[in-house]
Amino acid sequence: MAMVGLFWITEECVYLGAEPTGTAPGVRLTEGGVEILGHEQGGRSWGWEQVRGLDVRDVAVRSGRRRLASMAFDSVLVLITGDGEQPPLFTVCVETEDDGTVEASVLAAVTGGIHTPDEYELSRTLLARLADGTTTVGELVGWRREEPEDVAPTRDQRLALLREWTAGASV
Template sequence: MAMVGLFWITEDSVYVGAEPAGTASGVRLSKDGVEALGAGHGTRWGWEEVERIEVADVAVRPPVRRWASQTFDAVATALTGFGDQPPAFTVRITTADGPVEVSAHTAIAGGIYGPVEYELSRTLLNRLVDGRSDLGELLTWRRDRDGDANPGREEREALMLRWVADRDPS
């Protein structure tokens, strides 16, 4: 698996946030649709049923402030022993039946995203829902990638730019 933007990409699924373990909640995207995971969820929708996927409560900071926040968090964790779980954010899946809110843990180390990566992630979510981007591209990229190391920020942003690019319909 590898993290790109708000996404945790495995060989067969893309998670919004980190892949949940055990009964933790999360959202999985697959070629078949969108699934809310975890206690109290377990709902699946086909892509044609999903009107919108939004994220809220995501920590976003410019690079310098992100570095300062991560440094402070690391020191606080070392001193207090708290901080085992990554921060959570809200994923809102809207269908004709209304919205469903799911909590997901951040996939990025430190839990704070840069503004460019965050905006590209939101754009990619919108394009996946309306069919202008193909989830298969993300899965193919992961299958073709050696190892589990996460790409650096510049590579992540370049990947998302490629995945949100307008396609020539001809």
């Protein structure tokens, strides 16, 4: 699996944020559609033909420099207090044909839960393209299958992938 923007990409599917375990909240994107997971919110799913839009809210976004400063501060705080915290949540909005807009919480997977402005905007554009069918989950999963399992893409490679998957879209 690999993290690219807001997406946790496995060889079978794509998660928004972290891949949930147990009863943790999450959203899974498959070739068949969108599934909401988790104890208090799970059990709902829609085929792509029913999905009218995908978007996110409450994502922590900071410039690269501010992101590093926030992560350093958090690390020092944990060292001093010994109190680590759960990854932050963000909200996924699934606009559907029959159910209107449904909101689901997901756990951030990126270190510190903070994304750069480029990652965030490109991820939102990719969500729109997934919803309208101009990009498919298969393209993301196909990339993951071709990559070595133990190699994570660098920041520049992640941005290049997001740009490739959103090519032709105005960001």
